[in-house]
Amino acid sequence: xxxxxYVKELAASAKRASAQVASSPVSVRDSALDAVAExxxxxxxxxxxxxxxxxxxxxxxxxxxxxVDRLELNEGRIDAMLESLAVVRALPDPxxxxxxxxxxxxxxxxxxxxxxxxxxxxxxxxxxxVTVDAASLCLKSGNAVLLRGGSEAIESNRVLATCIRAxxxxxxxxxxxxxxxxxxxxxxxxxxxxxxxxxxxxxPRGGKGLIERVxxxxxxxxxxxxxxxxxxxxHADADVKMAIDLAINAKTHRYxxxxxxxxxxxxxxxxxxxxxxxxxxxxxxxxxxxxxxVQRILGDACIAASDADWGTEYLAPILSLKLVENFQEAVDxxxxxxxxxxxxxxxxCHATAMRFLRVVDSSSVMVNTSTRFADxxxxxxxxxxxxxxxxxxxxxxxxxxxxxxxxxxxxxNGHIRR
Amino acid sequence: xxxxxYVKELAASAKRASAQVASSPVSVRDSALDAVAExxxxxxxxxxxxxxxxxxxxxxxxxxxxxVDRLELNEGRIDAMLESLAVVRALPDPxxxxxxxxxxxxxxxxxxxxxxxxxxxxxxxxxxxVTVDAASLCLKSGNAVLLRGGSEAIESNRVLATCIRAxxxxxxxxxxxxxxxxxxxxxxxxxxxxxxxxxxxxxPRGGKGLIERVxxxxxxxxxxxxxxxxxxxxHADADVKMAIDLAINAKTHRYxxxxxxxxxxxxxxxxxxxxxxxxxxxxxxxxxxxxxxVQRILGDACIAASDADWGTEYLAPILSLKLVENFQEAVDxxxxxxxxxxxxxxxxCHATAMRFLRVVDSSSVMVNTSTRFADxxxxxxxxxxxxxxxxxxxxxxxxxxxxxxxxxxxxxNGHIRR
Numbered sequence: 043x044x045x046x047x048y049v050k051e052l053a054a055s056a057k058r059a060s061a062q063v064a065s066s067p068v069s070v071r072d073s074a075l076d077a078v079a080e081x082x083x084x085x086x087x088x089x090x091x092x093x094x095x096x097x098x099x100x101x102x103x104x105x106x107x108x109x110v111d112r113l114e115l116n117e118g119r120i121d122a123m124l125e126s127l128a129v130v131r132a133l134p135d136p137x138x139x140x141x142x143x144x145x146x147x148x149x150x151x152x153x154x155x156x157x158x159x160x161x162x163x164x165x166x167x168x169x170x171x172v173t174v175d176a177a178s179l180c181l182k183s184g185n186a187v188l189l190r191g192g193s194e195a196i197e198s199n200r201v202l203a204t205c206i207r208a209x210x211x212x213x214x215x216x217x218x219x220x221x222x223x224x225x226x227x228x229x230x231x232x233x234x235x236x237x238x239x240x241x242x243x244x245x246p247r248g249g250k251g252l253i254e255r256v257x258x259x260x261x262x263x264x265x266x267x268x269x270x271x272x273x274x275x276x277h278a279d280a281d282v283k284m285a286i287d288l289a290i291n292a293k294t295h296r297y298x299x300x301x302x303x304x305x306x307x308x309x310x311x312x313x314x315x316x317x318x319x320x321x322x323x324x325x326x327x328x329x330x331x332x333x334x335x336v337q338r339i340l341g342d343a344c345i346a347a348s349d350a351d352w353g354t355e356y357l358a359p360i361l362s363l364k365l366v367e368n369f370q371e372a373v374d375x376x377x378x379x380x381x382x383x384x385x386x387x388x389x390x391c392h393a394t395a396m397r398f399l400r401v402v403d404s405s406s407v408m409v410n411t412s413t414r415f416a417d418x419x420x421x422x423x424x425x426x427x428x429x430x431x432x433x434x435x436x437x438x439x440x441x442x443x444x445x446x447x448x449x450x451x452x453x454x455n456g457h458i459r460r
Numbered sequence: 461x462x463x464x465x466y467v468k469e470l471a472a473s474a475k476r477a478s479a480q481v482a483s484s485p486v487s488v489r490d491s492a493l494d495a496v497a498e499x500x501x502x503x504x505x506x507x508x509x510x511x512x513x514x515x516x517x518x519x520x521x522x523x524x525x526x527x528v529d530r531l532e533l534n535e536g537r538i539d540a541m542l543e544s545l546a547v548v549r550a551l552p553d554p555x556x557x558x559x560x561x562x563x564x565x566x567x568x569x570x571x572x573x574x575x576x577x578x579x580x581x582x583x584x585x586x587x588x589x590v591t592v593d594a595a596s597l598c599l600k601s602g603n604a605v606l607l608r609g610g611s612e613a614i615e616s617n618r619v620l621a622t623c624i625r626a627x628x629x630x631x632x633x634x635x636x637x638x639x640x641x642x643x644x645x646x647x648x649x650x651x652x653x654x655x656x657x658x659x660x661x662x663x664p665r666g667g668k669g670l671i672e673r674v675x676x677x678x679x680x681x682x683x684x685x686x687x688x689x690x691x692x693x694x695h696a697d698a699d700v701k702m703a704i705d706l707a708i709n710a711k712t713h714r715y716x717x718x719x720x721x722x723x724x725x726x727x728x729x730x731x732x733x734x735x736x737x738x739x740x741x742x743x744x745x746x747x748x749x750x751x752x753x754v755q756r757i758l759g760d761a762c763i764a765a766s767d768a769d770w771g772t773e774y775l776a777p778i779l780s781l782k783l784v785e786n787f788q789e790a791v792d793x794x795x796x797x798x799x800x801x802x803x804x805x806x807x808x809c810h811a812t813a814m815r816f817l818r819v820v821d822s823s824s825v826m827v828n829t830s831t832r833f834a835d836x837x838x839x840x841x842x843x844x845x846x847x848x849x850x851x852x853x854x855x856x857x858x859x860x861x862x863x864x865x866x867x868x869x870x871x872x873n874g875h876i877r878r
Contacts, residue, residue, distance in 0.1 A: 064819075064821070157821070288876060406870055408870040410871070416868070420570075433575075438868040453827050454830075
């Protein structure tokens, strides 16, 4: 059997199982999550052994040390995995509820019921915890799921797959509802992302290379964000102390996250705050790359930003800084160089704040807040399947609702159309 | 300039204009719609002359008479066009409002603002009124639009394009926000539907051939439905008179619409209603195609349904009928042969009705109602851009909200992440 046939067959079996998951009561889906947790608890030893095999293979193949770190499981990480499962289990049922049921003038009642999408495909890299995390989010939202983990984690993922399928069976759900692709063939990904009519949505979770490849090859809908080139704009009417605190938090709270500020725009009217801000950032080891005017203020403390700097997601202790003449230059800069992820303004002027919210076309727009808040948990979604910088279907941090759709429900009492 | 370059250039100019439409107050967008109506009123004579040219060309090329009918404009149809414009103008502003603004435990406020998608592409056939209808829906929702009408309507559409652009200019909006492709080259469609990053969504409005072609070639998101193979299932606990009335209305109210019933499933426990129902349908000239058991009841009045009949959208006075053993056989049949458009049940059993709503995976699911109600106006959407049988982004009848997205709005007072 070719890898294409294998992927197709597994996906088809998951799709067939999806109807049963979709119409199951939440108590059954929750007890499946409980049973999966129990199985993982029982198989701790087995899971750690399998993970040791993956780690041994990784050292043979000379895997990058950052990836090895993500691949590694230990008791603490297994505990964290079980904790995430419990968090998802505790969320309210995202499907089946009927909203906005209203009478129309014809006498019919029309509302919307939230329903699962069907079959979700998840494509991810070395972290084995994504196997459990993604499976739990899909099951909770009534979806079946086809998982394609990194080849470097295949031994760990095999054990987790067994736990998940055993859990499903114990809860009376079809084990085929969660399929873990057991192949290291890279063609499996291209096969997955072109299964229109079988896979309803694909979510790539991983580095930019993976996401770009999936987005390029996919013909099924993809939930993704490519870049987080986030801006903070310090407006002329900003509270200077607040602006400095927000800029430092947005840049230095964590460097490797997509909602970290990469570019700071400073209104020329508050240019006097630059030396203090720069001193704080330099003290924290942040490299500064400025426009000519910022460079003139900072001298040797700041190197020249090239045009490429403005559109770069550093994911590192580097910040580009630009002095702008006014609001319009700031929002034009964001429109030109931003990635539509998260952009914020610091201002005490209400009209300016409202204007910024309206005209900046990003998945999160913020006033007087650190960009680091752009996150499913911070937004109260309970869990996060990913962040979308696209506008179709879901945008910004995506919780369980992003794995669902709505259908119209129409109730009558023999109503005919006249 | 090649047709690809021409399409790309026109789309790029519309996209550039889209930001100004997106951030314009609703009063400006409404006055643009008023000004477009005024221009059409002024150009009535010119429009009718241009339409005469299209009709003359159509008779030379031997255009199908149904298409000629759709192509033709007269005073009444121009009045109807102006009336639709007024209806769209009267709708509340679908963008800019902030929903669900709530405080999080961190102290930040998080809500969602409804925003336009950006640039919508509309691909349609002979009816020139779609030019005005689609342009008004896109403008009202803050979008720019690229229109590709049928080549047979090009003279009429040229005049309408002039009216729309003049209206935009008078209202102070960029005329580039509505672009009408002035070419009969069929490659323009393929060029449009692959403009990722420029066109945010494409809506094909027309026959199945057009929609299939767009769906096959498109790499940008498409809002579409292909088939309306709608079912009504008469359950064992149905009120017999209600069931007959609903079946007759769902089949015979109009034959050519996508929400017309094409297949009737009858529970064997209420098979006795078949002769009366059949008599009413035959009286109205409906051809009946039945399963063997239905045929045994009706004899010569009913021909045999082939397997192909079950998945066919007749769009004609033809109905397929099947006797089913129970609820499960009915919903399995709908899952196998339906198109996910609209399916209904007739029953007085509450539990069965609720079960039907939950398990049938169609964009509209109905209880004791004619399928003919699946319609944007009947659902109170105010206007309808199309019906979607896909699950991503929009599903079922789609109003102005289907041309919008949401972005997160985050308000703080110097909140940093800890």
